[in-house]
Amino acid sequence: MNDPVLRSVRCPQCAGPLGVTEGHRLITCDHCGVRILVREHGGYTRWYFPAKISKLEAVGVGSAWLKRHPGINNKARTAAFVEASLLYAPIWEYKALVAGWEFGSKIRTQTMLVGQEGKDEHLELQLNREEVEEPRLSERRFYEAALDLSAIGATRPRITGREFALPLLAGELEEGALLLEATGTAADIATAGRRSALTPLVGDAASGTRLFPLRETVTLLFYPLWLLRFRDGNRLYEMTVDGRSGSIFSARAPAANRQRLLAAVAQMVVLAAVVAVFLRLHGVWGIGRMATVVVAVVVSLVVLFTARQFRLQGEVEYHEPYSS
Helix, strand or coil: CCEEEECCCCCCCCCCCCEEECCCEEECCCCCCCCEEECCCCCCCEECCCCCHHHHHHHHHHHHHHHCEEEEEEEEHHHEEEEEEEEEEEEEEEEEEEEEEEEEEEEEEEEECCCCCCCCEEEEEEEEEEEEEEEEEEEEEEECCCHHHHCCCCCCCCCCCCCCCCCCCCCCCCCCCCCCCCCCHHHHHHHHHHHHHCCCCCCCCCCCCEEEEEEEEEEEEEEEEEEEEEECCCCCEEEECCCCCCCCCEEEECCHHHHHHHHHHHHHHHHHHHHHHHHHHHHHHCCHHHHHHHHHHHHHHHHHEEEEHHCCEEEEEEEECCCC
């Protein structure tokens, strides 16, 4: 049994003494019952978003994408997944309550009634400069991926700060889930987050805005991602699925080159047939030589352009259209 090693801290709610046991990060006040999360060495806490998508559901999402996405080899559309791993990707969060005051002037749009009374009266939008002396108090957040997410085919997930999260404690994650190691330090994130939080909002740059950060916190969040793999011949292909929304972050699959090649050949055969028809008409009905030559040259250029544009595709790639 571990003995308490620290008794100099007090409950932030009732000011009662707290007993902290070594190795424990979540403690409960014996007097008022409030639960307190102890920060790790480094000045930050760790939280995670519980996965909402199960392994079976993630595989179903992957199978549906293979069936409906264009340009994929027919054989790969029914491929079986050989691996489905749940990863938790780390993301830094900086949060601060920003307070301050804004002095100066602003140009604001106002609706004014113009024209002579009783006739020609109408509403117009006018730009007016007004003196400003306003307080500011708002919460601002800054997010940064704690590792290169492109290595697993993902961008930084959309996080608003209102998602339900749990403290990351030993044994809390799903069995078999892999917690990816974070890079960077809380101090670096605090510096970058503070710089972002104190940047005036759009339209405030020219005013006398003075902002100050209060109640700054740095948190390491872990976001669930499903990494799926399926086999086509001797090659493995990967797919990344959002563990909360079930959307596809990225995917790779073998391309349907046979169908594309047949389509390109058919297109060139049709064009060649058009040239042959015009040559035949020229021989039988005496259509003008110049018109025949012009048509033959144009069609030949189209065939040449189509042939140059055609390239065999090894893979079909998809990436979620979202920038982090």
